[in-house]
Amino acid sequence: MTHRERNKVKVVYHWSGSGNIGALAAALHLGFLATTDGGSQVATEINLPFEGGFTGKNQGSLCFVGRAREGEEIYIFPRGKKPALPLKTLKETVRLLEADPADYYLVDCDFCLKQGKSQVLITLSRIVTQVKEELAD
Amino acid sequence: MKVIYHCHGGAHSSVVAAHLHLGNIPMQGEVPPEAIMLLPEFDRATSEDWGSPKLVGVDGQGNQVYILGLGRKTAICIRAATSLCLQLRKGGEVVFVETLSSIGALTRIGGFTSKVLGAEHLGRTLAARGIVKSLERLRQLVASTKKIYGME
Secondary structure (H helix, E strand, O other): OOHHHHHHOEEEEEEOOOOOHHHHHHHHHOOOOOOOHHHHHHHHHOOOOOOOOOOOOOOOOOEEEEEOOOOOEEEEEEOOOOOHHHHHHHHHHHHHOOOOHHHEEEEEOHHHHHHOHHHHHHHHHHHHHHHHHHHHO | OEEEEEEOOOOOHHHHHHHHHHOOOOOOOOOOHHHHHOOOOOOOOOHHHOOOOEEEEEOOOOOEEEEEEOHHHHHHHHHHHHHHHHHOOOOOOEEEEEOHHHOOHHHHHHHHHHHOOOOHHHHHHHHHHHHHHHHHHHHHHHHHHHHHOOOO
């Protein structure tokens, strides 16, 4: 993918909204946090935005958090505990607005929570790395 | 502009509001339940359709009129859709109008009877009768929408 093509890409890290896992993924993607095991400790100690997660009244808000050096826009999306309908609505709205759904890269971060608390950041780092690699192809 | 009338199932109140907007149902005078039941989208949508806006028609000013069902996730989904519109700088192009609050218990019971209990004919009839009772509120909602957004 060229830099120009990558400029169109929007990576949306989505999770239930409880806790800061989506914000953590976005911070990793944007390079604000070290992704090595040595950096894991630092990451858990700093104050990230949205640390307390999103309450019910804020769930569903698609938030732009930054543009990666490689060009893609990074969003977080606290979509509630049942993701199917909010994600479908998001994709359908993209179509409705005549944008290209293929430009939206939806990444489920709740998947990491199944790995156990101590492994969350490591698993999240791997996912972010995988996303970046796929975008680079 | 795109006008999206949305409710729980996308099968009753949003359908009637969309057809009121398009002029397929008059904004004044009595309407029999049979006329409501003849609307092509009335009592049709299922949970599979939720989340996908369905184009019903285009009004005289070129505005596209849609219906949308969002189940119990209305608040989250509308927030998702509106925040996306804002991110894409298309906030002025789409209007979301909630229709569920304009109808009464009879339409809700009818919808439940048709969609959950599976008694389609009875449910449709009850829902249509409920719509007729709530028609003035739906008309006011549509009239306000048109007035606020300059679509009269």
